[in-house]
Amino acid sequence: MTGLHANETGTAGTTYDYRDRMYPGVPYGPEDFHTNETCGTASGSIEDYKNARQVRNCELVGMRDLDQSIARVQAKMVEFLNRLIGFGVAGFRIDAAKHMWPEDLEVIFAKLDDLSTEFFHQRTRPFIYQEVIDMDNGEAVTRWEYQGLGRITEFLYGSTLGAIFRKRPLMLLKHLRNYGEPWGFLPSDEALAFVDNHDNQRGHGAGGADILTFFEPRLYKMAVAFMLAWPYGLPRVMSSYRWPRDIVGGEDRNAWMGPPCDEAWRIKPVVRYPNESCGNDWVCEHRRNFKEDFEKRKRLQFLTKHAEFKGINFTALPRCE
Structure with missing residues (x-):
């Protein structure tokens, strides 16, 4: 989500409040994001990359972190991605996938529509690849956990x-x-x-x-x-x-x-x-x-x-x- 800006306006003209976690254009509110409690650190930010919970539940460089285990959050994501598929989009690159739980991504991907038959054959699924930086250096989250969900970097x-x-x-x-x-x-x-x-x-x-x-x-x-x-x-x-x-x-x-x-x-x-x-x-x-x-x-x-x-x-x- 958004980075360290107190109050800003999105490209479509909707406003948001970073501090209060208010995004009325979606809408998302404070209850849709991970908190210091679900993160497990006092700062709410990732402090230990050998802790999978922190990597996936804490904020990365100050960006607000949606709780993708919440059905309402999943539904809004699916709604947005399916709208893009309807426009003719063929697939998606999942940036920073290591900061998301694989089981949450699996639920979201399963609810995506087939690609538009205006541009693709019937029952063609969206192409998905996930960015997972993993150099076999002992971090808690590995690329192997994302197998079966799409291509992996x-x-x-x-x-x-x-x-x-x-x-x-x-x-x-x-x-x-x-x-x-x-x-x-x-x-x-x-x-x-x-x-x-x-x-x-x-x-x-x-x-x-x-x-x-x-x-x-x-x-x-x-x-x-x-x-x-x-x-x-x-x-x-x-x-x-x-x-x-x-x-x-x-x-x-x-x-x-x-x-x-x-x-x-x-x-x-x-x-x-x-x-x-x-x-x-x-x-x-x-x-x-x-x-x-x-x-x-x-x-x-x-x-x-x-x-x-x-x-x-x-x-x-x-x-x-």
């Missing part, structure tokens, strides 16, 4: 792949011959695979300095090409915009910056060039030719079946003819 995929392409100690390309579940990753049919996302390309979330981004085009292209050719998970391609990085002490002081804007804070249009690149500081990783070539020829299985791991840091994939 596999953050270890991109961070490990980045470490290999960066030639970190003992991280060799020849080890990729069984990249996937044998590495402790989620089952392939439940995983969302990605090289980077909007958070960790800015140093947030997970992966640290191992994450590859468009700022390192050569290594990044190789990693994305491998992801698209390798039969693990559902690959997700990033599409970014540039910002002026200002790295001090290992942290980017400009990581907060939003998309390219003009002097009046209007978002700049995407300018597309014949060479598949973009202008106005839009990166458009998704338009690069090698991705289009892979997708057009439907040869991913052929490529990976015939991949040759020739040496310590050399892997070969045959060309599509």
